[in-house]
Amino acid sequence: MVHVVFVGGGGNVGRDIVDEIVKQGEHQVTVFSRKTIPDLTESGVNVVTIKNYSDQDELTSALRGVHTVLSFISWDPGNVAQKSLIGACIAAGVKRFAPTQWGIRSKSGFPGYAPKDEVHEYLQQLNADGPVLEYCLFQPGVFMNYLAHPLQTAKHLYISGTHIDVVKKHVLIVEDGEAWYTYTTIQDTAKVVARALSYPGKWPETGGFYGGRAREKDVVKLVEEIKGEPFERHVLRIADLEKGEFNSSWIPVNDHPNMPPEFKGEGIMRQILPAFLLAAHRGAADVDPVWNSLLPDLQLEDVETFLRRVLK
Structure with a gap:
């Protein structure tokens, strides 16, 4: 069992994945959100309200003792929130991180995904001289x-x-x-994430998969x-x-x-x-079937x- 935080886990993509991980009951789940999520709280999930994702100190404090962080931040001009989150993960000693990807391949030439590529490059730079934060770009192709x-x-x-x-x-x-x-359904995406949370080896940098x-x-x-x-x-x-x-x-x-x-x-x-x-x-x-190969x-x-x- 690991303690996993879903940042923006109450939103459009993250919520179905949160529900699956909670249902399986194999990991401790916390959701970071800008607003309260009563139905998650009532089901026993710890929901932490984060007022300012650019406040790295606040994030670091909230991430103490967390093993894995999965990001589902949907609207982040300049990647301010994601970069702050990455810095907080490193400061808090988080072992694994997944940035907001959840789509098509990296460096695809699609302008709408340029911010995702920027975060990828940022993570590569941080780990250029040695491992600082293990991460994986989860890419299910098109839902x-x-x-x-x-x-x-x-x-x-x-x-x-x-x-x-x-x-x-x-x-x-x-x-x-x-x-x-x-193509991968959101339901199957959740199943892949659940398996990845328990994966004993090192996460692949780019983790494509599909149904x-x-x-x-x-x-x-x-x-x-x-x-x-x-x-x-x-x-x-x-x-x-x-x-x-x-x-x-x-x-x-x-x-x-x-x-x-x-x-x-x-x-x-x-x-x-x-x-x-x-x-x-x-x-x-x-996308390449990386997780399909790792989890045959x-x-x-x-x-x-x-x-x-x-x-x-």
Whole structure:
């Protein structure tokens, strides 16, 4: 058993993972949050209210005696909170740390993930002359739950608009749809984290894993087969995406509650989606199965099983 702290564990991604670790009952769980979380407190989880994540002294005091820290900080301009948290982990003697990743691969070329790359580089610099803080970048690829949007397939993970809409039967597809994507449900992500907490060896620096790997066109074909209806394909050209152009008559809307107002609506999606789809076409969403190899008995749900289960 280890004492693990989930920083931002009451939020969109972290909460489903917290619930799984608590349910398994193998580790002592503490959640750091900017606000109270009554239902977690009532279930016996220690919730510590952190008023200022840039206050390293406050964080250091709260992390004394903690073995592992997992970060789920969602909005952190300049990475001020994450860098302060890393400094506090080192000062408090924390053994293992996972920065806010929980997505596609590092240095993917997707501008939206540049802050994650900056934190990675910061950790590399800290450990350049020898191990200071053991860390792992947990990368499940794309959460498979998004393939079922707008159907809600997790208790807490909120699914906003994506490039596949199984209800409106629209899909944005790049060129011939040959891009590979790796997918993991949030439920299986929680299971991987649970196993990683007890892993006896050194954590890998980059810890990719997935339940399924499929080309974009094959996912669309599978959904059409299950639904028994053809999708309207909105084909995007690489040359247009490279210019930041989004030539499509249909576009999903980002209504994610964790995003600030300026990041919601159709306008911002016309900026974000071209960059993401272009990065994915270049391999950004095709993570390496590192944890799958380290934990060969892992049984994670694949894409076809998931889609047939939730769409039928």
